[in-house]
Amino acid sequence: MKVKVNRGTNQIGGCITEIESEKGTKIIIDIGANLPDSDGKVKPEIELEGLTKGKPNYKAVFVTHYHGDHIGLYNKILPEIPIYIGEISKEIYNMVQTRLSKANFVEKKDLEKIASFKTFTIKDKIVIDDIKITPIAVDHSAFDSYMFLIETDGKKVLHTGDFRTHGQRGKAVLEAIRKYVGKVDCLICEGTTLTRDNTDVLTEFELQKKAEKIFKENKYNFVLCSSTNIDRIAAIHKAALNVHKMFICDNYQCNLLEYITKISRSRLYKFNDGKNTKVYRYASNMLDEMTDYGFVMLVRANPNFEPFLKMFNDHTFIYSQWLGYLKGKNEDYKRIQEFVPKDYIYLHTSGHATPEAIKEVIEITNPEYVIPIHTEDKEKIKELTDKAVILDDGEEFIIK
Numbered sequence: 463m464k465v466k467v468n469r470g471t472n473q474i475g476g477c478i479t480e481i482e483s484e485k486g487t488k489i490i491i492d493i494g495a496n497l498p499d500s501d502g503k504v505k506p507e508i509e510l511e512g513l514t515k516g517k518p519n520y521k522a523v524f525v526t527h528y529h530g531d532h533i534g535l536y537n538k539i540l541p542e543i544p545i546y547i548g549e550i551s552k553e554i555y556n557m558v559q560t561r562l563s564k565a566n567f568v569e570k571k572d573l574e575k576i577a578s579f580k581t582f583t584i585k586d587k588i589v590i591d592d593i594k595i596t597p598i599a600v601d602h603s604a605f606d607s608y609m610f611l612i613e614t615d616g617k618k619v620l621h622t623g624d625f626r627t628h629g630q631r632g633k634a635v636l637e638a639i640r641k642y643v644g645k646v647d648c649l650i651c652e653g654t655t656l657t658r659d660n661t662d663v664l665t666e667f668e669l670q671k672k673a674e675k676i677f678k679e680n681k682y683n684f685v686l687c688s689s690t691n692i693d694r695i696a697a698i699h700k701a702a703l704n705v706h707k708m709f710i711c712d713n714y715q716c717n718l719l720e721y722i723t724k725i726s727r728s729r730l731y732k733f734n735d736g737k738n739t740k741v742y743r744y745a746s747n748m749l750d751e752m753t754d755y756g757f758v759m760l761v762r763a764n765p766n767f768e769p770f771l772k773m774f775n776d777h778t779f780i781y782s783q784w785l786g787y788l789k790g791k792n793e794d795y796k797r798i799q800e801f802v803p804k805d806y807i808y809l810h811t812s813g814h815a816t817p818e819a820i821k822e823v824i825e826i827t828n829p830e831y832v833i834p835i836h837t838e839d840k841e842k843i844k845e846l847t848d849k850a851v852i853l854d855d856g857e858e859f860i861i862k
């Protein structure tokens with residue numbers, strides 16, 4: 463069995479990992495687009511023979527979750543190669559991309575490509591020739607995210623994708639690895655926090671409690687967070703309900719939350735059950751009620767939300783996503799910088815595993831080799847394990 467990280471050994475995001483059996487069956491895990499660097503520049507994208515050009519030479523692409531740095535290059539994959547993603551992830555990604563297509567950021571042919579994605583759920587095992595892939599559900603800032611256990615030639619590899627253990631479902635991640643994975647030969651592990659400052663990582667529940675306090679003390683609350691960070695929205699929603707504030711979203715966000723309510727069996731994600739929980743779909747006839755009773759409203763950095771910030775100018779603004787967006791010079795980042803008021807309150811916690819969580823996964827899976835990816839300092843993994851294998855992009859590693 464061979465492992466090759468085509469990209470992602472020395473950067474956060476843009477991950478493309480390859481697994482090849484002795485017989486020569488090749489699959490890809492994640493097909494991420496590059497994230498902008500600190501100056502906002504995005505490096506040119508790569509082309510891979512047999513994957514994005516030439517004669518197809520890969521049997522399948524498996525996507526861990528719908529963040530652009532893991533799925534962004536889907537439209538470059540040769541049409542003969544199937545792309546697999548979680549069933550709910552596919553629907554959420556489709557909703558987001560459909561919204562973007564209305565603003566002409568996404569082309570119709572790309573929506574058709576998304577419609578062609580094959581899906582799996584937590585109960586599935588997928589067999590691609592002599593390779594078996596088992597998805598393991600994880601906790602991350604994207605809903606319906608997975609690790610993949612990949613088995614071939616009598617060997618086991620666990621590819622973690624992005625994950626964490628300090629979210630609402632964090633503890634279940636370690637239990638699932640214990641139950642469904644156990645010992646592996648090789649662990650391919652995300653290392654985002656090896657360099658990012660991760661002192662005092664809040665749990666999602668602690669964040670909810672802090673939000674509750676802010677909402678209690680302030681009448682008009684706007685919250686900026688990713689529209690697909692469902693666990694964050696669940697925490698904000700719960701905080702709003704606990705202090706009896708109207709929780710308001712626009713149509714797009716409401717549709718997304720209603721979809722999650724419908725498909726999820728967990729009571730964590732019951733946004734609109736028609737009884738105890740409610741999401742208000744914004745309409746202009748609600749303005750009097752909003753003025754009288756106060757509210758919590760989810761916003762995105764776009765001109766549709768600017769009038770609300772002006773209308774309720776004595777508002778509190780909560781910034782609930784990565785602070786890096788407020789620093790970079792990228793065009794998308796600039797939009798956020800112009801939108802966010804100077805006196806924002808920062809209330810966020812990472813979607814990524816702390817070094818302690820990575821250490822726990824290493825202990826449970828007891829691998830012979832640990833390959834760090836999705837990190838800006840791969841050498842730092844050596845502080846957590848003596849089994850580190852430090853690869854460069856494109857370098858092959860054979861698991862004997």
Ligand SMILES: [Zn+2]
Pocket residue numbers: 474475529531532624836
């Ligand atoms: Zn990522």
Ligand SMILES: [Zn+2]
Pocket residue numbers: 527529532602603604624813
């Ligand atoms: Zn991610």
